[in-house]
Amino acid sequence: MEKELNILVTNDDGINSPGLEVLARAASKFGKVAIFAPDRQQSAVSSALTINRPLKVQKYFKNKEFYGYAVDGTPADCVKMALTTLLDFKPDLILSGINHGKNTSINVMYSGTVAAAVEGVMAGINSIAFSITSHSLYVEMKAAEEYAVKIIESVVSRSWDTKILLNVNIPAIEAGSIKGIRVTKLAKSYWNDWFERREDPFGNEYFWFAGDYITSDHDKETDDTAIEDDFVSVTPLKFLFDDVDTIKKIKFVESLR
């Protein structure tokens, strides 16, 4: 690299997650790394912001060395905290992950990993969310790290007319078994979910979220299919919410009296 970059690294699994360490190491090949991550597991918190209570930010140490900042909030809080308040520079790149568990299809709406990257691109910074397709904290990440480095390199070595948001999912298999990278769209998968009804030790009812992820969309161009086919999936995302087609259909409400 000609230029040392400033890179913000975050995640939703929390500052102690092995995946965060792998991504920070990958990022360090390109410049200086600042870590701002939730102090605990924050999976599925979407773009949640903490507005009703204050946040504490603690310096977090690994082997007695300063490692990064732990925020007792969400991934979106972490990125906003870094960009608006605690970093004295604007990062050139924001990386989120490596999430333990895949974030394909509808999961991008719920994922805190992706939400952190969304905050990045909204602030005008190229942002990449990374996930590996295993929830295990002990999953081998050698291949994931190699692909993260390749994808970061490809993003930072080009100029972009508009900032980009990429969602990368890496199969949890050996490097030699990964067939390459596929640029994808989101599959039309969904969760068939429910709450398991249980009883606490006092006989009181409680409910625990559960679900099956249903991938019935086997279109070759989707993220879920790429993963099934042992490819790394790279999906460009945008978060826009206007339903322009329906504006015409609903226009009649303007005449309600």
Place this chain on the structure above:
Amino acid sequence: MEKELNILVTNDDGINSPGLEVLARAASKFGKVAIFAPDRQQSAVSSALTINRPLKVQKYFKNKEFYGYAVDGTPADCVKMALTTLLDFKPDLILSGINHGKNTSINVMYSGTVAAAVEGVMAGINSIAFSITSHSLYVEMKAAEEYAVKIIESVVSRSWDTKILLNVNIPAIEAGSIKGIRVTKLAKSYWNDWFERREDPFGNEYFWFAGDYITSDHDKETDDTAIEDDFVSVTPLKFLFDDVDTIKKIKFVESLR
């Protein structure tokens, strides 16, 4: 109405919010109402789901009468809990709100009120999010209730080829001052936000989210402009995240070795 509808009502301000009561009353004109709402304030939690801890669901009473179910989770949890586990029917309509505080432009991404309606439409149910442009819990909601009834009527009296998601914002002004309804798109507004640094009674630093909402987009067709012009704003939304245009631009990563 020819047919009694089954309507699920929820919000993000919590089950004790005055706005929820107003919306439940408006809904009751169209059929049977089931209330599932967070047990406390859940503003800005976006589509967050509670997956790392169980949820408790309590019957909630007002004046000793059963009022609805209070869930110690997020608005998205409430809708999923109702639809997948606790309701023994599929609602014909889901209503969320009336939120105390406007949800225009980028706020739709963070709003728990909108997120509840998103869960509804994803489950194949027409869903409407309502907000009033005042954060006060004591705001007069007579006009808001009237407009909610009109808009619900207009949605349930028609058939739709695809389910719709509407985001309604109502000015917190007298009914007579509201000029009508405008069908809108989202404004390109944003938050200029930061965290206020303070000290707790022990001298420890803490941070509180703060921000200014910047509306520089004065396009006549936007939600923020409708509100400024004293119109009720009705914005059709969709939550799709693919950035199809960027797929071509990023295709080169498939050749990375």
